[in-house]
Amino acid sequence: MDDMNRKQRRAARTEGHLDNAAFLKAADKFIDVANRQNARVKATELHIAFLYASARYSAYVAKAILDVPNHEDFVKEMTSRYQEMLRQHLADPSLAKPASA
Numbered sequence: 001m002d003d004m005n006r007k008q009r010r011a012a013r014t015e016g017h018l019d020n021a022a023f024l025k026a027a028d029k030f031i032d033v034a035n036r037q038n039a040r041v042k043a044t045e046l047h048i049a050f051l052y053a054s055a056r057y058s059a060y061v062a063k064a065i066l067d068v069p070n071h072e073d074f075v076k077e078m079t080s081r082y083q084e085m086l087r088q089h090l091a092d093p094s095l096a097k098p099a100s101a
Contacts, residue, residue, distance in 0.1 A: 068074045
């Protein structure tokens with residue numbers, strides 16, 4: 001979707017597709033929810049709740065929307081994507097522990 005011009009990106013967004021900016025904005029909304037919840041819930045518990053929610057929603061999309069024929073292939077694909085994203089974020093120095101923590 002990165003090769004689209006502005007008009008094409010707007011049309012794609014209208015149809016529910018996310019370009020990189022919209023993708024990051026959507027992800028940031030989930031992070032904001034986690035940060036608000038973290039005021040009352042330990043991060044060590046909260047991240048497992050978010051992982052559960054992600055798995056649950058992904059299973060719904062796989063079964064109800066995509067109608068994937070092979071669940072194990074879907075699990076392998078999602079696991080691979082998660083591992084790559086997690087590795088990228090673990091390597092991100094901006095995620096270091098804040099000085100005030």
